[in-house]
Amino acid sequence: MFFRKKKIEFSEEDFESVVRACLAGSEQAQRALFKQYFGYAKSICLRHCSSPEEAEEVLNEGFFKVFQHLDRYDPSQPFKAWLRTILINTAISHYRKNVKYTRDTVGLEDATYPKFDDNIIEKITADEILELVQQLKPIYRTVFILYVVDGYNHREIADLLDINEATVRSHYVRARARLQHLIKRSYPDLFPTDWGVQSYRQNEN
Structure with missing residues (x-):
């Protein structure tokens, strides 16, 4: 039974x-x-x-x-x-x-990629941005997503990842700069023809 x-x-x-x-x-x-x-x-x-x-x-x-x-x-x-x-x-x-963490304390000044107008990002679809974000180094991607998308602050991210806050800030700046570089490389038509010259001059000042 x-x-x-x-x-x-x-x-x-x-x-x-x-x-x-x-x-x-x-x-x-x-x-x-x-x-x-x-x-x-x-x-x-x-x-x-x-x-x-x-x-x-x-x-x-x-x-x-x-x-x-x-x-x-x-x-x-x-x-x-x-x-x-x-x-x-x-x-x-x-x-x-x-993945092995890079436990460095690199300063913000080491991010030397050129800057451009953030409005350019608005001209790219969410799927296209995601595809570029996935090309970032894992630690850069993690910090960038936690800060920009998930809304954690640098202190909270440092606690989550067990690294110091200065390193989090450095990783975020590098991630953002690298993402900008990828956008420029993938979508050159969104940029003015003299963008490279202007960016070089900005970095020199």
């Missing part, structure tokens, strides 16, 4: 019922939650990773942690914010396991 496992009822339109079903062990509810937030979660992982394959690895590991610690989620808070924090921390952990 055996007992059939009771089916856990939930509605995909009722988020709270999905969470309750996940907590009760419903694999169907877990799939529903994953499906609902897949696009949002993937966009976060892509920003923090060098390739779609790496992003998928972080995404899967992040959702594993979500289901593992779902009992810690506070329903009074936005689920997206909680999910975002887990995914960012997962991406940082992934970075720590796979």
Whole structure:
């Protein structure tokens, strides 16, 4: 004699019922939650990773942690914010396991790439910018995304990455400068013909 496992009822339109079903062990509810937030979660992982394959690895590991610690989620808070924090921390952990940190204290003056009007960035699509950001060195990309997109300040980033604040600032300036260089190289038509001369003169002053 055996007992059939009771089916856990939930509605995909009722988020709270999905969470309750996940907590009760419903694999169907877990799939529903994953499906609902897949696009949002993937966009976060892509920003923090060098390739779609790496992003998928972080995404899967992040959702594993979500289901593992779902009992810690506070329903009074936005689920997206909680999910975002887990995914960012997962991406940082992934970075720590796979990339060696450069623990230097290089000054801001070492970023010698030329400057240009930030309005140029507005002429490029989000996907195009993301493609260029993924070409940055992992530490530059991580600092840049945490600061510009995720809204962390330099002190918070330093704590997350276990490096000093001066290094964070240096990495951010270098990341921004390198990104500007990549935009210039990839989209030269967005720049005036005398841009190189003007930039050289600015650096000399």
